[in-house]
Structures are given as C-alpha cells and as structure tokens.
Amino acid sequence: MARAQSDAPLAAYAHELTLCAYCPSLCRDECPVAEADSRDTSTPWGLMSLADHVRRGAIELTDDVADAWARCVGCGACTAACGHDNDVTGVLLAARSVAVQRLGPPSGAAFEPPEVTERAGRWEAQPKFALVPGPEVLRNAPAAVDALFDLCDILDEPSLSLGPGVELDLGYAAWHSGDHAQFARQAARVHQHLNTASRIVVMSAEALHLLRNVYPEFGLRLDAEVMHTTEFLVPLLSGAVVQRVSGRVAYHDACHLSRHLGVYDEPRQLLERVLTGRLTELPKAGDRTRCCGGTGCAVNRQPATAATMASEVIALAVDVGAETLVSFSPECVVSLRAAAGDRIAVEHGVGLIRQAVQSTGSET
Amino acid sequence: MTPPTSSVQPIGSLHELRQIVPTEQIEPQLDGEQGAGGSWALEPATQVELVELLKWANRRHAAVFTRRPRRGDAERFGRRPRLYLRGRRMKRVLDLDIVSGTITVQSGITMAELHNTLDERTYTTGFPTRPWSQEPLGAVLAASLDAHWGPAYGKMESQVVGLGVVLPNGTAVESRVAPRKAVGPDFSRLFLGSRGRFGIVHQVTLRIYPSAGRIVSSFGAPDLTTALAAVKRGIERGLHPRAIEILSPTADRSWGRKRVGLSDALPLLVVIEPWGPLAGRPLSWIDEQFAGALTRLTPPVGWSVHDGLLPPPRAWTAPVVGMSWAELEELGISLGADVPAGLWVVRMSRQGGWLSISDDVRGEVADRVRARMQQHHVARPTPWDDVQERLERQLDPKGILNPGA
Amino acid sequence: MAARLARAELVAGLAGIVGPEHVSTSQADLVAYSADFWPKAQIWKLAGDVQRYPPDCVVWPADEAEIAAVLGFCNEHNVPVVPYGGGSGVCGGTVPISGGVTVDVKRLNQLLEVDDASLIVRCQAGINGQRFEDKLNARGLSLGHFPSSIACSTLGGWLAARSGGQFSSKYGKIEDMVLSLRVVFPNGDIRDTGVRGPGAPDWTQLIVGSEGTLGIITEASLKVHPIPNAQRLRGYRFRNLHDGFEGMRAVMQSGLRPIVVRLYDPFDSMLALGKQRKVDRHGDEATDSGGGAVGALRRMLSERTGPSDASGDKSGGGGLLSRLSPLADSAKRRALTTALRAPNVLNRLAHSAPSPCLMIIGFDGEPDGVAADSWSAGELLAEAGGTDAGTGPGEAWLKHRYSVAFKQAKMFEMGAFVDTMEVATTWDRLESLYQAVRKAVRPHAFVMAHFSHAYREGCSIYFTFAAYHSDPLRAEQLYDTIWNAASEATLRAGATLSHHHGVGLSKRKHMVGEHGAMVHVWRALKDSVDPRGIMNPGKLFTDESFADPTHGATA
Numbered sequence A: 001m002a003r004a005q006s007d008a009p010l011a012a013y014a015h016e017l018t019l020c021a022y023c024p025s026l027c028r029d030e031c032p033v034a035e036a037d038s039r040d041t042s043t044p045w046g047l048m049s050l051a052d053h054v055r056r057g058a059i060e061l062t063d064d065v066a067d068a069w070a071r072c073v074g075c076g077a078c079t080a081a082c083g084h085d086n087d088v089t090g091v092l093l094a095a096r097s098v099a100v101q102r103l104g105p106p107s108g109a110a111f112e113p114p115e116v117t118e119r120a121g122r123w124e125a126q127p128k129f130a131l132v133p134g135p136e137v138l139r140n141a142p143a144a145v146d147a148l149f150d151l152c153d154i155l156d157e158p159s160l161s162l163g164p165g166v167e168l169d170l171g172y173a174a175w176h177s178g179d180h181a182q183f184a185r186q187a188a189r190v191h192q193h194l195n196t197a198s199r200i201v202v203m204s205a206e207a208l209h210l211l212r213n214v215y216p217e218f219g220l221r222l223d224a225e226v227m228h229t230t231e232f233l234v235p236l237l238s239g240a241v242v243q244r245v246s247g248r249v250a251y252h253d254a255c256h257l258s259r260h261l262g263v264y265d266e267p268r269q270l271l272e273r274v275l276t277g278r279l280t281e282l283p284k285a286g287d288r289t290r291c292c293g294g295t296g297c298a299v300n301r302q303p304a305t306a307a308t309m310a311s312e313v314i315a316l317a318v319d320v321g322a323e324t325l326v327s328f329s330p331e332c333v334v335s336l337r338a339a340a341g342d343r344i345a346v347e348h349g350v351g352l353i354r355q356a357v358q359s360t361g362s363e364t
Numbered sequence B: 001m002t003p004p005t006s007s008v009q010p011i012g013s014l015h016e017l018r019q020i021v022p023t024e025q026i027e028p029q030l031d032g033e034q035g036a037g038g039s040w041a042l043e044p045a046t047q048v049e050l051v052e053l054l055k056w057a058n059r060r061h062a063a064v065f066t067r068r069p070r071r072g073d074a075e076r077f078g079r080r081p082r083l084y085l086r087g088r089r090m091k092r093v094l095d096l097d098i099v100s101g102t103i104t105v106q107s108g109i110t111m112a113e114l115h116n117t118l119d120e121r122t123y124t125t126g127f128p129t130r131p132w133s134q135e136p137l138g139a140v141l142a143a144s145l146d147a148h149w150g151p152a153y154g155k156m157e158s159q160v161v162g163l164g165v166v167l168p169n170g171t172a173v174e175s176r177v178a179p180r181k182a183v184g185p186d187f188s189r190l191f192l193g194s195r196g197r198f199g200i201v202h203q204v205t206l207r208i209y210p211s212a213g214r215i216v217s218s219f220g221a222p223d224l225t226t227a228l229a230a231v232k233r234g235i236e237r238g239l240h241p242r243a244i245e246i247l248s249p250t251a252d253r254s255w256g257r258k259r260v261g262l263s264d265a266l267p268l269l270v271v272i273e274p275w276g277p278l279a280g281r282p283l284s285w286i287d288e289q290f291a292g293a294l295t296r297l298t299p300p301v302g303w304s305v306h307d308g309l310l311p312p313p314r315a316w317t318a319p320v321v322g323m324s325w326a327e328l329e330e331l332g333i334s335l336g337a338d339v340p341a342g343l344w345v346v347r348m349s350r351q352g353g354w355l356s357i358s359d360d361v362r363g364e365v366a367d368r369v370r371a372r373m374q375q376h377h378v379a380r381p382t383p384w385d386d387v388q389e390r391l392e393r394q395l396d397p398k399g400i401l402n403p404g405a
Numbered sequence C: 001m002a003a004r005l006a007r008a009e010l011v012a013g014l015a016g017i018v019g020p021e022h023v024s025t026s027q028a029d030l031v032a033y034s035a036d037f038w039p040k041a042q043i044w045k046l047a048g049d050v051q052r053y054p055p056d057c058v059v060w061p062a063d064e065a066e067i068a069a070v071l072g073f074c075n076e077h078n079v080p081v082v083p084y085g086g087g088s089g090v091c092g093g094t095v096p097i098s099g100g101v102t103v104d105v106k107r108l109n110q111l112l113e114v115d116d117a118s119l120i121v122r123c124q125a126g127i128n129g130q131r132f133e134d135k136l137n138a139r140g141l142s143l144g145h146f147p148s149s150i151a152c153s154t155l156g157g158w159l160a161a162r163s164g165g166q167f168s169s170k171y172g173k174i175e176d177m178v179l180s181l182r183v184v185f186p187n188g189d190i191r192d193t194g195v196r197g198p199g200a201p202d203w204t205q206l207i208v209g210s211e212g213t214l215g216i217i218t219e220a221s222l223k224v225h226p227i228p229n230a231q232r233l234r235g236y237r238f239r240n241l242h243d244g245f246e247g248m249r250a251v252m253q254s255g256l257r258p259i260v261v262r263l264y265d266p267f268d269s270m271l272a273l274g275k276q277r278k279v280d281r282h283g284d285e286a287t288d289s290g291g292g293a294v295g296a297l298r299r300m301l302s303e304r305t306g307p308s309d310a311s312g313d314k315s316g317g318g319g320l321l322s323r324l325s326p327l328a329d330s331a332k333r334r335a336l337t338t339a340l341r342a343p344n345v346l347n348r349l350a351h352s353a354p355s356p357c358l359m360i361i362g363f364d365g366e367p368d369g370v371a372a373d374s375w376s377a378g379e380l381l382a383e384a385g386g387t388d389a390g391t392g393p394g395e396a397w398l399k400h401r402y403s404v405a406f407k408q409a410k411m412f413e414m415g416a417f418v419d420t421m422e423v424a425t426t427w428d429r430l431e432s433l434y435q436a437v438r439k440a441v442r443p444h445a446f447v448m449a450h451f452s453h454a455y456r457e458g459c460s461i462y463f464t465f466a467a468y469h470s471d472p473l474r475a476e477q478l479y480d481t482i483w484n485a486a487s488e489a490t491l492r493a494g495a496t497l498s499h500h501h502g503v504g505l506s507k508r509k510h511m512v513g514e515h516g517a518m519v520h521v522w523r524a525l526k527d528s529v530d531p532r533g534i535m536n537p538g539k540l541f542t543d544e545s546f547a548d549p550t551h552g553a554t555a
C-alpha cells in the first residue's frame, strides 16, 4: 500500500486524534449516526481513527475517507459522553475542510432559498429587529413564522420583522461540509444584510450557532444581539394570559441549541408555562440529547440514516408515553414529523404556545 | 462404513477383557446366542479401566452400553461383543473441597449415597432431594435430566462445575474446574442430558451447599392463579429460595391431603424452602409475606410430604414440561376455580417452572392441563437431530457407545 | 480450500443478497474492520500498521434470512466469515486473519418481545449493549449485565464471548442470563436452541462462547429483572489480601447474593481509595502531588480520576483533562516510560507501599432486604477482619466504574501499552494463582490486580499490566512474552485462562493446555456444523491444536 504524506493541517489535532484512535469506542452508543447506519466506520472512534491514520500517513486521504467524515452530523453527543471531553465535532470539521481542500467540495445540489414575501404585514426594508427564520422554516415550516408573528401581535411586540436578506442561506451546509471558502463568501453576504439590525431573532438552532459562534471565528461578528426564538419569547410570555394546553408533552432538545449553545432552560420554561401538566423529559435530554438527524447534512447526504435517527428519537418519546413531541428547532420538527407517522404528534414549540396564548380569556 | 465382524470368539474376548479389568468385575450375560460375539456386564472401577475398555471395544467393534441389557439386544447386535457397563465400583468420593464448596465424585454413586455422604458433613447438593434416589448420579445427569427438568429454567445442569468423561474412542477428557469461564463453549454440557450418546461420564464435580435450615413453609391456596400471584410477589420482593413447589395431591392420597391440612376450599399446597439463615429472606418473612394471600398450614409440612401426596417418583412417568410464567398464568386463568388432582409445578423461578400432572388423574380439567403441556411437545425429528447425528458420527465413528439409542 | 472467488464476484454475490449499499470494500471500512480492541493490534497501530488484516469486504445484513443467505454463499465458495458485533473484543476475535467477509450483525438491533409476566425478553443479537439496557429501563426492566464495554459491545458479542458484567455475583454472566438463542450455521440452517428434544444436550451452552466459530447468533431469549428499588454499596478495609479473600468467600458461601464484591490488591487499593499516599521508600519521589513514576502511574491508572459522573455532569471530564494533561509533558512521560522499562523495580516500589486492601460490596433489591443483607455481610466481613470504610468507596466506584477504560488511550499515547487478564479459579487456589501470575509477569511488566466476579465456589482475578518498549517490533515481542508467562503460570496454578474476555487470537495457543483432550470434542463439534471451516477461522483454537491428538492431554 502506498503511504501518503503525513498531513500537516491535521497535525494540530494529534492529541485529540490519538485519544480517539486508542479509545475502545466508549461513546459508541451515543453516536446517533453510527447507531443508525450500524457501521463502526461511522463512529467517533472510526472517523477520528481515519483522521489519525491520515495524519500519520498510514492511509491515504481518499474520497471514501472524506465520505465517511461527512457522515458526522456534528451533534456533539460523543464529546458529552467522552471522559476526555474530546472535541470530535471540531476535529472532524477540520478534517472535512482538509478533505475539501485536497479533493474538492462534496457533490450536492446548491440550496435555492425561496422568495420571502411579506408576512402579516411584517416586512421592513431595513428591520432593526429582524427575524431570521432560516431556510428550513421557509421551505418546510412557514406556519411557525406566522404563529410567531401572531404571538407578537397578541403580546404587543410590534417591531420584530422580516426584511431583505433574511431568506439567505446562512451557509450551514457549506460550513459543516468543510467548504469553508464557499462558506466565508456566503457568510460575508449574510453579514452585510443583517448587520444593520440591532436585534436578531433566529429560529433555527444551526443558524443561531453560526451567527453566535462561527461567524465571529470567520471575522464576521454581528453587532446585533442574536437570540433564539425561545430566548425572545421567555420575557414576552411572562405577562401573558395563557389557556394551558393539556396532554403529555415531551421536549426534544436540538443538539445545537442545547449542547453547542447551552440553551436548555428557556424552552422548558416556555413549555411549563403553557402546559397543564409537567413537561415530560426524554431519557436523552439536555446535553445528553439524541440527534434526530435534522442537522448536519444527513437529510440530504444520508436520508435513510437520517430517517432512522429521527425514528429513534420518536421511539424515546413513545416509550415515555408522550402524546406530543415538541421542538423549537424547525429542522428537528421537520425530520421528526416525517418519522412520527401516527405514533405521536410533533409540534413546533411556537405553534404550541400560540395555541395557548389567547387574545382574551384568563389563565388557568 | 460397513461394520466389521468381530474377529475373535467370545472366549478370546473374555481373555482380552480380563487383561483390562479384574475377573471379578466381569460377569458373563447369559443371553448370548450361539455364535454371538459374547455379552458381559462389566464393573470398571477407574477411568483407566474405562479408557481401556473403550479402546478395546473400538478394536473389536464391540457395542458398549451404559444401560441394562434389553431383550432383543442379542438379536440386534448379535455378532458384536456387547459390554454392559455398571457403575457399582465407581462410587468413590474423590475430593470434598469445603473451601470452594465443591465435591468431586465418581459417577456411579447413587443420589442417596451422595446425599448421605454430604449429610454427614451438613452439606447437600443443589439437586432435588428425593427423585431417583437410587439412581447413580451419572445416570441422572446423562439420561434423566431432560425428561424431568425440561429445557429452560434453573437447570440442574448448572450445579455441575466439572466433568470427567471418556469419549467413545477411549480418549479421556476432563473439564477444568472454575466458577465461570470464557474459553469457548462449555463442552461438558454436551454430556449432560444426552443419554450417554457422546461419552461416558465417570467423574463429576458439583456445587455443594450447607444443608442447615432445611425447613419449609407451607401454605394452602384456593386456586392456581392465587398461588402463582403469591409466589410471584414473594420472588419480586426478594425471596430467593432453594425451592418453591405448587402441588395438589392425587386422588388416592386423600389421607395425606387431610393430614397436611388441605381441603376442597384449599386444594393446592404451596411449599417454600429458603436457603440458609442468611439467604434471601428468613422464614418469618416468608410467613408474613405469604400469609396475607394464602392460608398458612400448621403444623408445617416437610419434604417427606411428597410421599403422602403424590405417587412415588419412580412411578411418575408423566412428562414434566418447562413453562414460562406467562403460560402458567394463562393456565391458571383457564382453570379458574378448578384444580385437578395430581398437579405439580416444581422448581419455580421468576421466569417459570416445570409443570406436570400425574398419569392416573382423569377428567376434563386434567386434560386441559395436558393440552397445554402438549403444546411444548418437541416432535421428532427435532431441529437438532441432524446436528447431533453428525456429532455422534464424529465422536463415535464406529458406533461403539450405546448404539441404536 | 479451493481457490477463492475474485473479489468482484464475491461482492456481486453478496450485493445480490443484502443490496449493494450494504456491502463495502471501501478503504475506510476495511481499515475500520481490520481489528478489534486487542491491545496487540493497538501496538501494530502504534507502529503505523493500521490494517494488517483487512477483510476482503464487509457486509451489513438486515435480518436472519440475509445472514443465512450470506453464510450459505460463503460456505459454497469457501470464503471465510468473521462475525462482528461491536468489535470491542480484546482478544482479536474479529481480526480477519484469513481475510474473507466480515459480517457485521448490528442491523439486527430490535428488541423483539417483552414478556413482562415471565420477565423474559427476546432481542436481536446486534443490539448495542447500552441501547438494549436503555430500552429495558424504559419498560422498568434491567438485564443486570454491565460489562465495562457496555457502550461499545453487542448482545451477540456478549453471548459469543461469554461476557461478564460488573454485577455478575448476583445476576451471573451472560451465559446465566440466556435461556435460548437462535443461530445460523454455515450451511444456512437456522436453529433455535430453545427447542430441546429428549436426549439432547443443552445447545445454548454449546453455542454460547463459540466466538463466531460455529455460526452467527441472531437473537436470544434472556431473563430480565425489574429495576431494583434500592441499591447500597459499602467499602471495607482488610489488613491483607488473605483476610479479604476469606471475607469474600464467607459472604458468597453464606448464600447472600451481593451484586458486586471487589477486592483490590494493595496497589490497586491505593488507586481505588484515591489516597494520595507517599509510596516511596526507595528514593522515588512519589509525593502527594504525584511526582515520580509510581505517582504518575497511580494517577494514570486511578479509577477515581474518572471523567464525568454517571449523571452526565461534564465538569468532571474537563477536570480530568486538566489533571491528566501535565502527564503528557515530556518529562513525566519520560519518567513513566523509563520506569516501565524496569518493571521489576517499579513493581517492587508500587507494592512496597503499606496499603490496606479495599473491598467494595453492594446489594440491590427491596430496601428492607438490602439493609438486612448489607448488615449480614458486614458481620461476616468483620469476622474476617474487615473494617468498615463507609459508603464513600462504593459510591465512588459506582460513579466511575466505566471510566477506567479512558486511561488506556493515555498509555498508548505515550507509546506504552496496557492489557488486562481475567483468570478464574476456585477459592482453594485463588491466592496461589495470584502470587503465581504476579511472579511470572513481574520481570516484564508493571502488574496490579483486583478480585471481582465472586461466586459461591470461586472468584476471578483481574490483572492489569502495563509495559513499554520504544521499538514497536520489540514491544510486540514483549507483549507475547508477558502473555505466555502469565498464561503458563495460570494453567499451572490450575485456573482457567479467561473468565469473561474470551480467547480469540490472544489465548488460542494455550487452549490445548486449558482444555486438554477436550479439544477433540471441539473438533467434532466444529466438523459437525462447519465442516469447511469457514467460520472465523483460526480463532479459539489454532489448527495445530489438532495436529497431535495426545498433545496436552489432561493434567
């Protein structure tokens, strides 16, 4: 076998890579992708080992190695389970970026953002308080936008608005797949549009992660205060009159929201506020949440795996006896809904809150 | 493979056998027909003798039986010398290891002898005490197991921690004694329950237990469902007894039934024997737990109760079938308030138990029980027959050991 | 064996069975499936040899029928088959030394049936261990099987290698939990061991432990338990090992059924107790801050410097990193590797410490029973000379019981290697076994031990050894030397070579010593179900095991 040159960009991660390569795959059960596709190659151990072998020149960086790295959805479950807190997500991101530089960008159709039309009269040429729903919402769950604006109307928050540029792809797919040149170009465009706002509400967890954490890494820090829908709603809802919703409701933490951004409490506060009963926790919750396949590029690249992942999360909810599974991430809602069938109802949290918040009536 | 004809006359065979075992251990069987290969009952005393006998048998294409002679043997195997092995001289206790809690004995020892030996030192085996007390241990392990204790639950086989076996070709094999192993399959299991098809068990190492506290608690139950529910709850609350049995006396044992305090309203007896003083729960706990759901019988009955309630073990020819708990519960529901006489559920665990009903009990209710047991009947050929036959051919290519079994 | 199929034909044949997307010959997959967690394979990896024995291809069948078809196909064409579960084996059991097809059974991962009334479940063999336990927990049940590898191993692998969990003293090993299983033989026949006719042996126990050499296990029926309402662990200190043994034995033979009893030898006790004790009497600066080789080793191997606690608190993980990272310093690293080059001295230093032996014992069940049992055990242990060390050590162990495995990577990162050896014997031979193995390994590796998996009639000893050689080739030789010495000592002491890790490649050459003439039974079994020898060839026994029938006859 021809020995490749050892790989300089990966050399920076020698420690992380070695830890995984000689680890008996101790986070294996937590990796949703490997569990869904049943391949040891797709485990954190498998992917990191390949990277370590490439680093040391023991194997060549080939398309199928790059392809394996691309299976990771970046959910971070491995790191949460790891005794070393090993940053697999970060290292594999770097590995994918090495692969793109070496082998070219991965194939896959470019995302064409849909037109954003004015909604509920909330459209401004230069919104000060901008709503960034994210592409998934616009494509698949536009009702959540309407529900949010309805809520704003009822709760007297007139300034949140859509505007030009909010439909732009924030570059998540390019960033995640390691095509960082493409991402940087895209991010610069987005930055230009959004930087005029002073506050931004983001619906997608991935988008929030990008704007808060990734854009700054690329020198594109936004001046605006960037918040998630849930963070936006908590104070807004505090004085609201709610007609509590009954039923056994479980909450699914989106990986990016919970593990990458630490937003655990706000969604729970919101739901506790509008439910008659206690919120049901899944056995995998908070920073131990299980990815439903809505993130990474799984839905496009490995649809069968993504569907299995979603189905696993549905099973968790069904097992705890939940009737409704709620998420505040549009990506999660879409993938969970597709997998739920008639096993359980899947709701976007904003929709549920909208149900509970009445324009008139009393709190129960 | 064409079986070669014996090349020696009976008298020649006898001469050769005498080289292997002392003359007094050879007894000619008088069923031999004219011109037959000869037939002897042999009483080997050591593993070495067994090995040599089997080697001899392979050379002479003899048939070696670990059972009594049967009518028709002469006809079937007439041209081959026949050796009927007896375990009488293989009864020695080779090692009583009190530190590890094991005993190593030769397989010819009868269950009664084994238990007597252990009793003297206040130990016992994990075997049921009474059935087959006159059978040699080897026979119980090799032949009777499946017939009496079914496939799945709390196996008697698991009391065996080591075996010495002579294979049909005369190779002596012995398993290494250890509490648990992970060095391949448990090969010794091949010889347990397989009725001497694959080898002759001559030495057995068994777990032993302190025999202290052989007291039982006994209760009366109105029906099977109630009895099962009480037992289930007891186990779930931490009862880990040596034995639990549920039984109803056979019809001809009405005196015994009265003696233990059973009646038409309380037809079922539930017997519970805890381990020792520190095991699971003490007797008082059992009494408390069970007295709520069942009726305590006073005075408590001992294990000899079987004598008074059921036909003696040797007369028990009815099949005994392993049933899961769910199946037992279903049976309980289907019986409702009816309890057939001669019902017996033994060696119960939280997974299930063995069910049997005495042969001589007639009637619709008893047939209902039998119908359920019938569902477990394994029809011939069983899925494993071909594998077992291949295996037998591998281990005994000449068909020496227990041929035609 | 007849000439092998060309790879393209092989792949085409398999793709016809499982679908092209479930067959792979990609480099990435072949590398990933070329070894398990056998430390020797890690040594190869250290040397840059990351795929010494790649399979020809890997398949992921969807169900039993596909497995049967795959095996039938391979049998017809004399292609070796390596069954593959989690690949967490530590003996090379899944290393495709003859190439062929690696059959990953992980797509068979469904919990098929839960019989709540009988506490019996039926589950497919490819299910991940932790996922299986999670699914049972969701139904209020537990298997009671907690191997340290629960996160990375499968039910099928447990059955195939006779796995043992941390609570084996009460719940038994996997062979005690399994009621029956389904197995696919190389000719494609599917058999259920639950069907046991009159005069048949217990096939379950003949398939369990076969390490993929007889067939592929596809599903099993197992006993389960309601999740216990209470659990209580306590620590006890003993002046010496002997007293500890006697205590353990007394408890196990009294009929009490603790979930776990573990006794640590003096050095291992120090780790488990987390005592920052000055161990040096010979000039080695092992101080509280952990300088010197023994201190470094202690911290390296300590269970207490575990990662996140069981509830998933991550702060511990970060703490671990900061605590361990100084070890990566070249100075510390040099100190440790230098010390490992002189294992005799290191062993002497480590074991010269006047440390008591720690025991951990625990019970579960109903609260009142647990309390009563703990009390009874305490009495017995006190009688044997034990002093109560409170609940701390037990709880600490419980919290960190899976974390020790994280240490291994650290050792390999330094270029050193670690392995574990779990032997077992009856109580009467236990102490001499311990001494014999230590004596045999001492010149070659640093060695420590604890006694876990106690049963009524005996106990297992879990040795951990660590060694170093700068030259990978010599490291491999050193590894073999250690294993040979330890194995021979074990067999001489009358013990079994493995309590729960299995045989694979690592112990196969000692199997004649272990089994004696019983290898004939094995041969017969193998020839009966796998006459062409396609199933996991070269595992469990070497072919030479059968060359000389009289070789290694029973001791």
Ligand SMILES: Cc1cc2nc3c(=O)[nH]c(=O)nc-3n(C[C@H](O)[C@H](O)[C@H](O)COP(=O)(O)OP(=O)(O)OC[C@H]3O[C@@H](n4cnc5c(N)ncnc54)[C@H](O)[C@@H]3O)c2cc1C
Residues within 6 Å of the ligand: A024, C036, C037, C082, C083, C084, C085, C086, C087, C088, C089, C090, C093, C094, C105, C125, C126, C146, C147, C148, C149, C152, C153, C154, C155, C156, C157, C158, C159, C160, C161, C162, C163, C164, C165, C166, C211, C212, C213, C215, C216, C217, C218, C405, C500, C501, C502, C504, C536, C539
């Ligand atoms: C960190 C660590 C800790 C460990 N701790 C323990 C422990 O506490 N207790 C313990 O018992 N073990 C332990 N082990 C060893 C290992 O986890 C066990 O041997 C486990 O049973 C292997 O399961 P697996 O699914 O990974 O099997 P694999 O490694 O994939 O396979 C093991 C063997 O079984 C065969 N096999 C696998 N699946 C099947 C199947 N379905 N049908 C037939 N054959 C099959 C393979 O061919 C191979 O020979 C540990 C290992 C590691 C790395």
Ligand code: SF4
Residues within 6 Å of the ligand: A019, A020, A021, A023, A024, A025, A026, A027, A028, A044, A045, A048, A078, A079, A081, A082, A083, A084, A085, A086, A088
């Ligand atoms: S992330 Fe941690 S637990 Fe997972 S493989 Fe790497 S080192 Fe092991």
Ligand code: SF4
Residues within 6 Å of the ligand: A030, A031, A032, A033, A034, A042, A043, A044, A047, A071, A072, A073, A074, A075, A076, A077, A078, A079, A088, A089
């Ligand atoms: S980040 Fe998620 S998908 Fe990626 S390797 Fe870790 S657990 Fe698997």
